[in-house]
Amino acid sequence: MKRSGIFIKVFIYTIIFSALLVGATAALFSQQLMFYFSRLRMEGISDTFQRMADQSQGEDDITELARRFYERDPSFQFYIRDKAGHIIYETPGAGISGIAIGQQPPGGKNSTILVNLNKDYNFHALRDDVFAVNYDKWIARALVMLSAMLAVCVIGAFVFARQMTKPIQTLANNTSKMSNLEEVPPLPERKDELGTLARDIHSMYDKLKDTISKLEDEILRERELEETQRYFFSAASHELKTPIAATSVLLEGMLENVGDYKDHPKYLRECVKMMDAQSKMISEILEIVNLNNGKIVPVPERLDIRHIVADMLPNYRTLSEANGQRMVMNILEGQICFTDPQMLKKVLSNIILNAVQNTPEGGEIRIWSEPVADRYRLCVLNTRARIGDTVLPKLFDPFYRVDQARSRKNGRSGLGLTIVQKTLEAMDIGFALENTPDGVLFWIELPKAL
Template structure:
């Protein structure tokens, strides 16, 4: 069964209350009107029979006076009763057996009675001369009551609509809120409904923000879980391959199969692979420590030019072997605030990546320039271009563009991943992008 809306309830309650009020008003005023008309009828009868009443006062021959009055007013019908109730005079056409309309609202007799003195009572018939027409009065009363009811119905409709419209709007909005739909700000009201609407909307706004934060947190957790899943899958794959290769070498040496009899040669190969795996494990532990926040940065004042110059000495041998030139253009006096170890680790991986991926005989440029309240340190690999779809993935752990060459060059695939984790932990903005001259890596170091 469908429940009635609040508008119907308020409308019906208001109509019932208004109808009761109109009925009570009509009942109260009807008795007053009837009393007024009875008094008016008495006044008319008294004025009509005034001569008879005045002449009867103290006069013994009441019959003669009544007969003379009737001769002058033959249309009037009345009779006069004595003290014992016996009729002493009656007009010829009067029927004393019929009910009479009385001055006194008596249930037994309805005659108009006027005391004449000396024990005589005048009884007057209610004929057309004295009767008042109630028809017009009743018609006017009904019209007035109908108009009052019509006004009450219209007023009840307007009242119910004005009362329930904001409540219905609020109910519709709360339904949308429950379905997590967008709800526009509610109109301003100064009453209790306005306060309720503002409280509901404020709760809805806070709930929406909380849900949005929870969704973002869920997405972040999923991304972290997916990253960890990929990381451990890639790490297990990277570690499994050299371990299997080392096992093959050791098994061949133990069995003295073919060239594997040259134990010193293959032991050195095993040691070389173990060293590479040890370095990879150290890089993995460093990423884990950065994720767990176990490495706490200690910012210090650093000279950018000196930091880069001191670091380049470690890469001159490798760059010269490939016929590369490293050109620096960093002005003196550029001081930044950063953790020296973390910045050195990130910058070392960036330069190593540049040397490894720049073609032989090409050039690597390193410079810095002021950008707002920071110094932008740039490393450019000349003559290199990477597909734009691949650039963001270069920071993923163990990702390599050319896996064969990377393994041959003993790259772990964790260098740029460590760079990203380190710079994010230091709150340093960075990017890797293609330029007309090559691939550019930049980082924004805060000015001292």
């Protein structure tokens, strides 16, 4: 559809309707006006001639009056008869001479008696001449008026069509932009059906954009999840492949009784040790999968943060003292949070263990909590430690280790921080791992209990 198509249609239809209305009005009143003006003329002629006849005394006076009346209005044809039927006066164009009473004048004109003069004479006017009014001026005025009316109708039709079609054209242009997902400003507020239609369309467009945005986010998230899963399974297969191959070598050596492998109890213990490590890694992998799939659902409870941390620290003090580290806790009594206790313990266990393993000898592991708005921020800082800015974002990737050799030797799977991340996301708890002037800080924000 062309841009001006609907405007042209509305404008033409309105003009046609207006023209028909003006024409019907002119046709309806023109005949009535003709009769009205003819009647006025007849009454005017009768009154004028009657006043003149009342002043006459005889035939000569009447004839003289008729002559003078004709001189004033030569277009009007009439004649005068006496009671005997003799014509005492007729206008030059009447053509009545020699016509008997009751006969029609030539040309098919009918005559009518307008006035009885002194009861002895009758004034006859030719009917067609009575109606032969000079309508030229009247017609000219009527045409001017009709033209003015038609011009007003045309202007009104243009304004009406423009006002009717402009919002429709704007709405059509907006919908065209909407189909291309372009930004579209809302139409001016209207209280009619067009306003309702525009509001509904813009509402649907806003909902459509929101839906598309959510779908795009969902597609992006799915792609990231697929990429993460691809990386996760690739890394998992690589992590499992090495110890399984090593175990296979040990078992084959023992079966063949080659060299040192004849000491079966020693190498069987090594195999059991590697299998335990792989069993632990598989359990962690399954835990991450369950967290991703939403199969692990938090069950929040009211918990005292100080008591939770104090109960866990003895499990790590021995290891930290062996590494020449010092653990310091500064958490006030009465800080009550609302969260899942088992999931929180799992998170804190991995964070504290990670701090112990990465704090250099002579460093401190500081644990404290401070209120932040409607939450408590629980912080774990391992001093004299620092992580490279390029490495920091990768620490939550599955199986990522800063020092591959040392990490494997210490039995670290590289899944600890991944489990922490997935668990905190499942609990809807904010967290961050960042460098500070004093060391590496890991903090989580626990919701306050009401």
